Amino acid sequence: MLLPVLLAGVSVSVPHPAPTQEGPLENPAVAAESALERRPVAIVYGDDAALCASLPRLCETWADAGGFALGAASAAEIAALRARGAEVVGFDAPRAEDELYLVHADGALELPTGARVLLTQGERALIAWPNAAREQGGADALAALSKGAHCGPLRIERRALPPVPEFRWRGLRGAEGVQLVAGADPRISALVAQLDKANMQAKDVALASNFTRRADQPGATTAQNQIAGWLTGFGFAPTLHTFSASYSKNVVAEIPGSVDPSKVVVLGAHYDSINLGGSALAAPGADDNASGSAALLEVARVLKSGGPYEHTLRFIWFSAEEFGLVGSAAAAALSKSSGEQVLGMLNMDMVAYRKAGDVRDCDFATNSTSATLTAFADATSALYVAGWASQYGVLTAGSSDHAAYNAEGFPSAFFFEDLVDFYAQIHTASDTNALSTTDWDLAQMIGRGVLATAATMAEPVDLQIAHTPLPDTNDGVGPYLASASITSQTAATVAGATLWHSSDDGQSWSGVAMSGAGASWSALVPSAGSPKTIRYWIEAQDSAGNTEVAPSGADLGAAYHSFFVGSKTQLYANGFEAGTDDGWTHGALSGTDDWQRGTPVGKAGDPSSAFAGTKVWANDLGANNFNGEYPANAHNWLRSPVVNCASASNVHLSLRRWLNVEDALFDQAEIWVNNAKVWTNPSSAGGSNHTNDSAWQSIHLDVSAQAAGVASTRVEFRLKSDGGLQMGGWTLDELRLERWDAAPPPGPPVFALAPSSAAAIGGQSIVASGTGMGGVTSVTVGGAPVAFAQGAGQVSFALPQQLALGNVLVQVATAAGTNAQPLSIVQTVPPALVAPATHATGQVLSLPVGAQPNGFAWLLFSSHSGATSIPGLVSLEIGNGNLLDLYALSQHALSAAGTWTFALPVPSGTGLAGQTAWLEALLFDPSTSTLDSTNAASVQLQ
Numbered sequence: 001m002l003l004p005v006l007l008a009g010v011s012v013s014v015p016h017p018a019p020t021q022e023g024p025l026e027n028p029a030v031a032a033e034s035a036l037e038r039r040p041v042a043i044v045y046g047d048d049a050a051l052c053a054s055l056p057r058l059c060e061t062w063a064d065a066g067g068f069a070l071g072a073a074s075a076a077e078i079a080a081l082r083a084r085g086a087e088v089v090g091f092d093a094p095r096a097e098d099e100l101y102l103v104h105a106d107g108a109l110e111l112p113t114g115a116r117v118l119l120t121q122g123e124r125a126l127i128a129w130p131n132a133a134r135e136q137g138g139a140d141a142l143a144a145l146s147k148g149a150h151c152g153p154l155r156i157e158r159r160a161l162p163p164v165p166e167f168r169w170r171g172l173r174g175a176e177g178v179q180l181v182a183g184a185d186p187r188i189s190a191l192v193a194q195l196d197k198a199n200m201q202a203k204d205v206a207l208a209s210n211f212t213r214r215a216d217q218p219g220a221t222t223a224q225n226q227i228a229g230w231l232t233g234f235g236f237a238p239t240l241h242t243f244s245a246s247y248s249k250n251v252v253a254e255i256p257g258s259v260d261p262s263k264v265v266v267l268g269a270h271y272d273s274i275n276l277g278g279s280a281l282a283a284p285g286a287d288d289n290a291s292g293s294a295a296l297l298e299v300a301r302v303l304k305s306g307g308p309y310e311h312t313l314r315f316i317w318f319s320a321e322e323f324g325l326v327g328s329a330a331a332a333a334l335s336k337s338s339g340e341q342v343l344g345m346l347n348m349d350m351v352a353y354r355k356a357g358d359v360r361d362c363d364f365a366t367n368s369t370s371a372t373l374t375a376f377a378d379a380t381s382a383l384y385v386a387g388w389a390s391q392y393g394v395l396t397a398g399s400s401d402h403a404a405y406n407a408e409g410f411p412s413a414f415f416f417e418d419l420v421d422f423y424a425q426i427h428t429a430s431d432t433n434a435l436s437t438t439d440w441d442l443a444q445m446i447g448r449g450v451l452a453t454a455a456t457m458a459e460p461v462d463l464q465i466a467h468t469p470l471p472d473t474n475d476g477v478g479p480y481l482a483s484a485s486i487t488s489q490t491a492a493t494v495a496g497a498t499l500w501h502s503s504d505d506g507q508s509w510s511g512v513a514m515s516g517a518g519a520s521w522s523a524l525v526p527s528a529g530s531p532k533t534i535r536y537w538i539e540a541q542d543s544a545g546n547t548e549v550a551p552s553g554a555d556l557g558a559a560y561h562s563f564f565v566g567s568k569t570q571l572y573a574n575g576f577e578a579g580t581d582d583g584w585t586h587g588a589l590s591g592t593d594d595w596q597r598g599t600p601v602g603k604a605g606d607p608s609s610a611f612a613g614t615k616v617w618a619n620d621l622g623a624n625n626f627n628g629e630y631p632a633n634a635h636n637w638l639r640s641p642v643v644n645c646a647s648a649s650n651v652h653l654s655l656r657r658w659l660n661v662e663d664a665l666f667d668q669a670e671i672w673v674n675n676a677k678v679w680t681n682p683s684s685a686g687g688s689n690h691t692n693d694s695a696w697q698s699i700h701l702d703v704s705a706q707a708a709g710v711a712s713t714r715v716e717f718r719l720k721s722d723g724g725l726q727m728g729g730w731t732l733d734e735l736r737l738e739r740w741d742a743a744p745p746p747g748p749p750v751f752a753l754a755p756s757s758a759a760a761i762g763g764q765s766i767v768a769s770g771t772g773m774g775g776v777t778s779v780t781v782g783g784a785p786v787a788f789a790q791g792a793g794q795v796s797f798a799l800p801q802q803l804a805l806g807n808v809l810v811q812v813a814t815a816a817g818t819n820a821q822p823l824s825i826v827q828t829v830p831p832a833l834v835a836p837a838t839h840a841t842g843q844v845l846s847l848p849v850g851a852q853p854n855g856f857a858w859l860l861f862s863s864h865s866g867a868t869s870i871p872g873l874v875s876l877e878i879g880n881g882n883l884l885d886l887y888a889l890s891q892h893a894l895s896a897a898g899t900w901t902f903a904l905p906v907p908s909g910t911g912l913a914g915q916t917a918w919l920e921a922l923l924f925d926p927s928t929s930t931l932d933s934t935n936a937a938s939v940q941l942q
Helices: 049-058 075-083 131-144 176-180 186-194 197-208 218-233 286-305 326-337 371-384 402-407 440-458
Strands: 039-044 060-064 068-073 087-090 098-104 116-121 124-130 154-156 239-241 250-255 263-270 312-318 341-348 362-365 390-393 412-416 463-466 480-488 494-502 510-513 515-517 520-525 532-542 547-550 561-565 567-574 585-590 595-598 616-619 635-639 651-657 668-673 676-680 697-702 715-720 731-741 750-754 757-759 765-771 776-781 789-791 794-798 806-814 817-826 844-850 856-862 865-870 874-878 887-893 899-905 916-925 930-932 937-941
Touching: 039 116, 049 060, 049 068, 049 075, 049 371, 060 154, 060 402, 068 075, 075 087, 098 131, 124 131, 176 371, 186 286, 186 371, 186 440, 197 218, 197 286, 197 440, 218 250, 218 286, 218 312, 239 326, 250 286, 250 326, 263 286, 263 326, 263 402, 263 440, 286 312, 286 341, 286 440, 312 326, 312 440, 326 402, 341 402, 341 440, 362 371, 362 440, 371 390, 371 412, 371 440, 402 412, 412 440, 463 532, 463 547, 480 494, 480 532, 494 520, 510 520, 520 532, 595 635, 676 697, 715 731, 750 817, 765 806, 776 794, 844 856, 844 916, 856 874, 856 899, 874 916, 887 899
Parallel strands: 263 312, 263 341, 341 412, 362 390, 757 817
Antiparallel strands: 039 068, 039 087, 060 068, 098 124, 098 154, 116 124, 239 250, 250 312, 362 412, 463 480, 480 520, 494 510, 494 532, 515 520, 532 547, 532 561, 567 731, 585 635, 595 616, 616 731, 635 715, 651 697, 651 731, 668 676, 668 715, 750 765, 765 794, 776 806, 789 794, 806 817, 844 899, 856 887, 856 916, 865 874, 916 930, 916 937
């Protein structure tokens, strides 16, 4: 672990000169500064995790030092920070050639040549060290900054940390999804159980046996190769990431995702160690961080044995963490520059020490981490790990590789042995297996928590559902056919699927079993009238009991497909692309009006492009050195031109939204229609439920109560802010007001038959499809009613046996009328006997026959398969060759269509159940005076 500071609570005396501008910023000159001019500051937040997480949005934040942050703020931003409870301390501006380092400051601190102190805060000091002097001093001078303090310096980059997006799983924020699942996934539970502390301990001993793993020494390369060799043995193909010629390499291994490999879950631990006394001294680093590296090796081994996973799992053993997170910073920057979608980073650094008498628990750091990912990791670990216990707190004792990912805007979580009572003799020769790795049960618990969290994020693959969402339709009768390709990604088979649908905006859901074979599955969504939006989602099961849903998160209420039934008439539409504002106006009831129309640039969490075209309406587009955030203490509005809704009894507002706004306890984003509020952002008791869109959202609101019949309708967007946190605010595109009307009544059915001809023997499936084919009330064939199955725009039925060749009329009736089409009935060729595979005793057995018109048929029976010859007459396909084994059960003349159905009562209680009846129709063809016997069949009696 990188320790720029010693334990909190140690009394320290600093003999170096105090910086010239240390202390609260009360200089009168500050008040005259431009609201946009920023100066260096330290922002002290203490243990206020919510304030800590908000800092990148409140000011320019460079680094989270644990309990306080370093950055730059304007006079207005300083006022907002203080309003939120922060203490703000200023310091001298560093020079362009300076490198900044945060170090532990005590009486033993000796500044290297050319370095100077800019700030002291508690037991920490921020020093400025000119680049040329730093390079001349080398690695030993860098490490010497913390001699006697068991710490290493933390490099501070003077660049704004990006706000880290909220972590979401299956569409739900933080731990919400995990808290809603019915129970643990048995596949993940099985993996968690495989993680073995003995394997972890063995790898820890092997790594700590190196004299040192200091990143600029040969021992680090030895450890690097040890890790790569173990990974190869696990079945990985590890790669080495070179980020500096001065240090050993990062070791990287991956399990590629099989569904969406572009989404990456990163698991990390640094393998380098250090002795702050110098490079010639032993640095076994058993706890820091052979323990985390060994735990990560065991996690990788177990996860490799499982899978496949939807998303990619990437394991990285970082080098040069002890020199300022150098290896992890390079890896995180590479992911950022490559545009990778890193779902989150899970870091283990020191996991095997527990102070005597201390409670066994995992400590999560709340600074330089994602609160939502940490909550998810904690809840997931509790779901899967027996005896899981955890605590939260500010890490004041340094930093680790999670901070590098946090600095690039990726959510991260830090699993740690203890935020206060960690092993104090790290970075010395005393960090040995015997002294510092005292609790492998703790290490196993933490490792299992990381494994469960990573596997849940990566989503074990069982089934894959491919579905094209249903389009809007003007068919108000339905039903509506939903089809999906469902395939198993494991040895299990697809066992079934259910389509869930709702016509009341998700208040209640009904399930319909999908029918299918192989990968093709379908179901009918019933009509619910119109105008109506129908929501639906698909759930599939496999033979191993696994389930999958589409879209992801639908089973938790986080997502769904939908389609509209009815007709929409556009009353107003605007994509904001015109050369003028098209009658849109804006202003402020108080404070600053920052509404602008133009091209977004992606600041403050806003989009970098419009949803369609190039222009949007937004709060502060972020151009010309503006920060993209809405102003503090403002109440501003954007108002549409008048829209005539006088002809509409059902009015709906739709738009594309990208909104970033603080919890409504503090700031309110509202939509008003005709001076009535129709929507506002959510709030929570703690004020932490911010709305942070990370993609364009499709918004639909029923505003009939406010706009129906109103000839002078206006839509208005408002934003009200307090003096604290500011975000990106509203970004709007593609706004529409529509009149929704019921679908027109269907006309009489108009259809075609497929196939258009069928054999007279009957039984074939006939499909009548066309328009007006919803809500069919009856189907007749030749005037005789038949049973039918309603489909989407069609009905299907089994053709009854026909007694004449030629055309027969098929008539379909609905509430709107009837129509008929001819079906051509043709001779059954070749002759056929149709028999079921099984038949229950005590029931009549029906056996349709089709052959030459006006012929004759005998139904023969045998208890044996095989063949029997009647010399000079015919050879049969049943019997054992003995004529005494053949029985003539029935005989009958065939119809003009060559058809007849034998009806044979099969008695029960006679010992026939369990027997096989071998049947054959002996057919006489009058046109050739020949016998046909090529239609044997067998029936299993039950």
